[in-house]
Amino acid sequence: MNRYDETERTFAALPPAHGRGFAATWWGRAWLKALEDAALDAQQVKTGRRLARAGAVGAVAVRPGRITAVVRDRDGTARRADVLLEELSDGQWDRFLRMAVEQAGHVAALLDREMPPHLVEDAATAGVELLPGLGELEPTCDCGAWDHCGHTAALCYQVARLLDQDPFVLLLLRGRGERALLDALQSRSTSSAEAIAEGPAEPAGVDAGEAYAAGDALPPLPAPPGLPAGPGLPPSLDTEVPPAPGVDPDALEFLAARTAATAHRLLAGALRAGAAEEEPTVAQDAVRLAAGAPARALADRLAEGSGRGPDELASAVRAWRYGGAAGLSVLEEEWTVEGEALARARAVLAAAWDDDERPVLRGHANRWTVAGAPSQLRLGRDGRWWPYRQESGRWVPVGGGDQDPATALAATETARGEGAC
Structure with a gap:
């Protein structure tokens, strides 16, 4: 208790x-x-x-x-x-x-x-x-x-x-x-809620004569505005006027909202660190937008525009939610681990489990598959291990990257127990 x-x-x-x-x-x-x-x-x-x-x-x-x-x-x-x-x-x-x-x-x-x-x-x-x-x-x-x-x-x-x-x-x-x-x-x-119900307070006025008399004594410039509390809300495009041919109001509203959220996040990062994050590719940006849970029609358009089928886009969205661009790279990129990196990976795998608990892993490129089980570990270029499970003949991500391969592999069991994927 x-x-x-x-x-x-x-x-x-x-x-x-x-x-x-x-x-x-x-x-x-x-x-x-x-x-x-x-x-x-x-x-x-x-x-x-x-x-x-x-x-x-x-x-x-x-x-x-x-x-x-x-x-x-x-x-x-x-x-x-x-x-x-x-x-x-x-x-x-x-x-x-x-x-x-x-x-x-x-x-x-x-x-x-x-x-x-x-x-x-x-x-x-x-x-x-x-x-x-x-x-x-x-x-x-x-x-x-x-x-x-x-x-x-x-x-x-x-x-x-x-x-x-x-x-x-x-x-x-x-x-x-x-x-x-x-x-x-x-x-x-x-x-x-009470403040909203009461409405905005009346602004304090300034006598017009006083304002004109002080016109030649300009005040100092105000301090630059701080970071807004949140991203702005785009205007609604749901009007009585029908849209022009080829214009999708729902798609525009969704894109404007996601753009405002991204701009707010980038501004916050720039104010904190003085640097912006790396620009995503077109394919990555399509997945990022799809991760915002758009309507089905918009998701289909994003899948088509990114060169993916609906199932491929769904896997990419899951990878993005688990790890952003790094998670997506692990899903789509297969690379050869060799030399010192391979020796380090093998040492980490050997140390992750006690001898009586260690699974049998078969390695190929940056992927280690558990013998006799639909579970796989993928090594990212950042040294983290990412869990995957095989569902309907396809490998799908079931968790974020972890420095400990045992913790990452355990996520595949959790996914199986919850009936995920």
């Missing part, structure tokens, strides 16, 4: 995780990526994964800024492991709440215990990073290690399983409990 209050949640120890991954959701995998990218000793990460799989992590306490658990070594020695993550400031929480209220779908997703990518992206646009970045998971353990040890790594792997079940675990770690957060969202939603 899990103990719950507004300042701390304690989760009972989870059973061993033999033969399965630690993160089925994309946000759980993002949590583990922060650990795996920052740990200086890959062997300690592997040890932590093995301990977590064996059920060596006790009850996990989650409170603002810290997670804690007792982790037992194979010889039974108990170690207290803590991992710290900086809490969000009051200003950051204010921006997050304002952003969430403006997008009703964000509140609905949180109530469904989900954290869709667009929620995290919109939060980042507002200057609020929910998921930990490189080096943000700060470890401390009474074993004396100064970096991530097997005990803190095991704790992080266990927390990934908790995050799969409930993203409010991450929000509590960032500083706000579930009840307080939902109450604040409800209060802001009510205030926003």
